[in-house]
Amino acid sequence: CSDELFIRPLSLVLSAAVRKGITEAVARAFKDTRVKAVVLCGENGKFCGGADIREFAKAMSGPPLVPMIHAIEAGEKPVVAAIEEMALGGGLELALGCHYRVAHAKARLGLPEVTLGLLPAAGGTQRLPRLTGIPAALDLITTGRHISAQEALKLGIVDRVTEGNAVEAAVELALSVVGRPLAPRRLSNHATPLPADLDGVFEEVLVQVKRRARGAMAPVACAKAVRAAAELPYSRGLECERELMNTLFTSGQARALQYCFFAQRAAGKWSLPNGARWDNSRPRAVHTAGVIGLGTMGRGIAVCLVKAGISVVAVETEEKQLDSGRRAVRGMLERDAKRRGVTAPLHMITFTLSMQQLRDVDLVIEAVFEDMALKKSVFAELSRVCRPNALLCTNTSGLDVDELASVTDRPPLVVGMHFFAPAHVMKLLEVICGPRSSPETVATAMTLGKRLGKVSVAVGNCPGFVGNRMLKLYLDQAHFLLEEGASPEQVDQALEEFGFALGIFKVADLSGLDIGWRVRKAAGLIGPDVDPKFPSRHRQGRRYCPLPDLLCEQGRLGQKSGRGWYLYDSAGGKEARPDPAISSFLQEYRLRYGISARRITEQEVVERCVFVLANEGFRILEDGMAAAPEDIDMVYVFGYGWPRHRGGPMFHAAQVGLATVLQRLEFYHRQNPDIPHLQPSTLLRRLVGARSPPMQQWKQHIRSINSQL
Numbered sequence: 001c002s003d004e005l006f007i008r009p010l011s012l013v014l015s016a017a018v019r020k021g022i023t024e025a026v027a028r029a030f031k032d033t034r035v036k037a038v039v040l041c042g043e044n045g046k047f048c049g050g051a052d053i054r055e056f057a058k059a060m061s062g063p064p065l066v067p068m069i070h071a072i073e074a075g076e077k078p079v080v081a082a083i084e085e086m087a088l089g090g091g092l093e094l095a096l097g098c099h100y101r102v103a104h105a106k107a108r109l110g111l112p113e114v115t116l117g118l119l120p121a122a123g124g125t126q127r128l129p130r131l132t133g134i135p136a137a138l139d140l141i142t143t144g145r146h147i148s149a150q151e152a153l154k155l156g157i158v159d160r161v162t163e164g165n166a167v168e169a170a171v172e173l174a175l176s177v178v179g180r181p182l183a184p185r186r187l188s189n190h191a192t193p194l195p196a197d198l199d200g201v202f203e204e205v206l207v208q209v210k211r212r213a214r215g216a217m218a219p220v221a222c223a224k225a226v227r228a229a230a231e232l233p234y235s236r237g238l239e240c241e242r243e244l245m246n247t248l249f250t251s252g253q254a255r256a257l258q259y260c261f262f263a264q265r266a267a268g269k270w271s272l273p274n275g276a277r278w279d280n281s282r283p284r285a286v287h288t289a290g291v292i293g294l295g296t297m298g299r300g301i302a303v304c305l306v307k308a309g310i311s312v313v314a315v316e317t318e319e320k321q322l323d324s325g326r327r328a329v330r331g332m333l334e335r336d337a338k339r340r341g342v343t344a345p346l347h348m349i350t351f352t353l354s355m356q357q358l359r360d361v362d363l364v365i366e367a368v369f370e371d372m373a374l375k376k377s378v379f380a381e382l383s384r385v386c387r388p389n390a391l392l393c394t395n396t397s398g399l400d401v402d403e404l405a406s407v408t409d410r411p412p413l414v415v416g417m418h419f420f421a422p423a424h425v426m427k428l429l430e431v432i433c434g435p436r437s438s439p440e441t442v443a444t445a446m447t448l449g450k451r452l453g454k455v456s457v458a459v460g461n462c463p464g465f466v467g468n469r470m471l472k473l474y475l476d477q478a479h480f481l482l483e484e485g486a487s488p489e490q491v492d493q494a495l496e497e498f499g500f501a502l503g504i505f506k507v508a509d510l511s512g513l514d515i516g517w518r519v520r521k522a523a524g525l526i527g528p529d530v531d532p533k534f535p536s537r538h539r540q541g542r543r544y545c546p547l548p549d550l551l552c553e554q555g556r557l558g559q560k561s562g563r564g565w566y567l568y569d570s571a572g573g574k575e576a577r578p579d580p581a582i583s584s585f586l587q588e589y590r591l592r593y594g595i596s597a598r599r600i601t602e603q604e605v606v607e608r609c610v611f612v613l614a615n616e617g618f619r620i621l622e623d624g625m626a627a628a629p630e631d632i633d634m635v636y637v638f639g640y641g642w643p644r645h646r647g648g649p650m651f652h653a654a655q656v657g658l659a660t661v662l663q664r665l666e667f668y669h670r671q672n673p674d675i676p677h678l679q680p681s682t683l684l685r686r687l688v689g690a691r692s693p694p695m696q697q698w699k700q701h702i703r704s705i706n707s708q709l
């Protein structure tokens with residue numbers, strides 16, 4: 001075992017320099033008669049995170065991956081991959097080209113290319129099925145999921161798993177196999193094990209993949225490439241892999257998904273106008289937390305905190321709510337523990353009716369009804385009860401965080417933490433930085449979000465913040481389209497075709513139509529001066545659609561009442577069916593208001609709903625409520641079911657072309673002059689005037705004087 005036995009990639013990713021290093025070193029090792037075997041390992045205890053995604057946008061340089069892996073596989077000396085921490089994408093493909101693989105017990109393996117709009121095009125779609133068989137390869141390649149070393153061992157992807165030093169274990173294995181025939185270890189030589197009903201397996205998988213993909217091309221291409229491994233010899237399968245990759249590589253979807261990868265990471269790098277930043281502000285440690293209100297949101301928030309190892313004190317007002325909250329939280333924790341084969345950490349949460357129990361917690365998250373007076377009384381009490389240095393956070397959907405801070409004895413320690421329903425599932429956390437929130441408070445909320453497994457995005461304090469401010473206008477467009485002639489299912493279908501997880505009317509039914517009803521009442525849009533028989537279609541100086549109010553008045557509150565924009569089997573039913581009653585209701589409504597229904601195209605539905613989102617996004621940037629277009633996009637991707645392969649509303653606008661977006665908004669605004677939000681924003685006009693610069697340069701065109709971020 002001499003020094004020459006080791007060849008170390010230089011960094012986490014297979015950059016051109018790393019590929020050059022590996023190619024040259026492997027060639028040297030194969031030539032050197034003193035070297036009997038080769039171990040490939042990573043730097044700093046990390047094997048490899050795959051290709052360098054930043055290189056995809058540039059002209060390729062350095063040795064290509066495919067021949068490099070072939071040279072390793074074809075070598076006459078055993079090569080063993082020592083997989084520490086991760087072998088992902090090109091990293092796993094490199095390992096599959098080695099003759100043996102040893103993994104550390106904590107390592108994660110996977111082929112996540114599909115999440116970047118690509119497929120594993122360094123032989124991964126051809127070697128993996130030959131090793132694991134078709135079903136497992138299809139699962140890993142079409143979902144991109146990471147697996148543990150133990151699962152990899154079960155699937156035969158690794159030969160050995162060690163709790164100790166993986167490099168030492170790999171060296172030991174390498175030395176023990178010197179002289180053994182290598183041909184059986186070359187996966188490209190293997191025949192792919194085939195399931196009995198190959199056609200049936202692929203048909204079933206394609207149906208599932210297409211349903212999950214919501215219009216994304218890569219998962220379908222991945223399945224096709226695996227099929228090639230089942231039907232073609234290795235070299236022809238590889239050609240097929242390359243052809244499919246060529247189509248994906250230059251697609252807008254791949255650009256969008258790779259943009260999301262970096263945008264997600266950029267969102268964590270927040271900064272405030274006072275100079276505080278993610279890298280110069282220290283978060284506080286959070287060991288214990290309080291949750292106030294165990295309704296829809298409080299339950300999920302409590303579950304996230306407990307799962308992250310934080311002790312929780314959960315407070316409710318009445319025994320009945322406390323009891324139902326307790327049952328729901330325990331149930332969620334128990335189901336989750338069962339799935340993971342562990343014991344539910346029920347001891348980490350205390351349920352109480354007394355706020356006094358919050359006296360020792362590090363941080364409180366309030367999740368009571370969306371009512372400013374109620375939230376103020378809760379915050380005033382928290383000031384009295386909690387330790388002077390405890391952080392006070394509100395999970396409001398859109399109320400003024402600074403107004404809440406003003407009733408406390410500690411405005412710098414108040415911040416918004418806006419979770420999304422269901423809070424233990426949805427990945428987004430909007431962190432609302434009030435003008436007086438301290439850097440340490442913002443840092444703590446952002447870091448806590450990450451610890452809870454969320455994508456935390458820092459946003460400014462304005463009504464609805466970023467996500468709901470935009471959502472309101474999106475929903476308005478959908479309602480206006482109904483007035484003009486569309487049906488809820490037509491609007492939803494167009495949006496789902498575009499790639500949204502659910503159409504807007506299905507989402508509204510799911511959340512409950514009464515939420516918006518209450519907000520509109522609080523905003524003074526509904527009140528005693530509204531004629532109940534013939535409610536006005538203009539309020540507060542602009543077009544207003546009374547349709548959702550009329551539905552609520554009929555008791556159609558969505559899934560919870562078994563009827564909303566759709567019909568459900570029963571209250572709480574999940575399956576949405578078009579309701580003929582809604583169709584007649586809309587016809588009568590149009591008749592009453594003298595609206596003649598017109599044919600509305602899918603294009604109009606998508607453009608009006610989606611461009612109005614981007615238009616408001618530009619206003620948000622100009623108002624300084626989001627630091628960058630990437631932040632707005634991540635809010636939509638992780639909080640609102642926006643299709644990731646379209647990058648987010650701002651990325652989509654850039655991809656469609658800002659001039660086109662401007663022109664289409666002008667067109668729709670001319671048709672609907674009483675909808676001010678269809679009027680193109682100043683920033684959009686300015687950017688088009690500046691010949692639509694790339695997104696990274698948009699900031700230079702923002703003339704915000706009161707930026708909150």
Ligand SMILES: CCCCCCCC(=O)CC(=O)SCCNC(=O)CCNC(=O)[C@H](O)C(C)(C)COP(=O)(O)OP(=O)(O)OC[C@H]1O[C@@H](n2cnc3c(N)ncnc32)[C@H](O)[C@@H]1OP(=O)(O)O
Nearest residue numbers: 013049050051052053054088089090112113120121122265
């Ligand atoms: C026709 C052409 C033929 C071409 C054939 C090639 C086909 C291929 O073989 C294609 C591929 O490999 S595509 C790449 C597949 N790999 C992945 O998707 C892994 C991506 N990375 C991760 O999951 C996590 O970063 C990871 C798990 C690795 C680490 O997570 P952490 O939470 O520890 O750290 P992060 O904050 O995520 O990352 C740290 C910094 O590294 C950057 N980065 C990570 N992976 C990268 C990658 N693969 N390429 C470029 N940059 C990458 C990341 O952006 C972050 O940067 P900073 O924010 O600046 O610090």
Ligand SMILES: NC(=O)C1=CN([C@@H]2O[C@H](COP(=O)(O)OP(=O)(O)OC[C@H]3O[C@@H](n4cnc5c(N)ncnc54)[C@H](O)[C@@H]3O)[C@@H](O)[C@H]2O)C=CC1
Nearest residue numbers: 293294295296297315316317321367368369370396397421
């Ligand atoms: N439901 C949703 O989809 C989302 C709601 N939010 C926000 O989260 C907050 C809570 O909303 P939901 O959970 O939907 O409401 P909910 O109506 O389901 O639950 C509120 C709970 O707070 C309890 N409560 C009221 N006053 C209390 C007090 N003084 N002390 C302790 N508990 C008290 C109530 O008994 C009830 O169980 C609101 O501000 C809402 O705007 C935020 C994101 C999404």
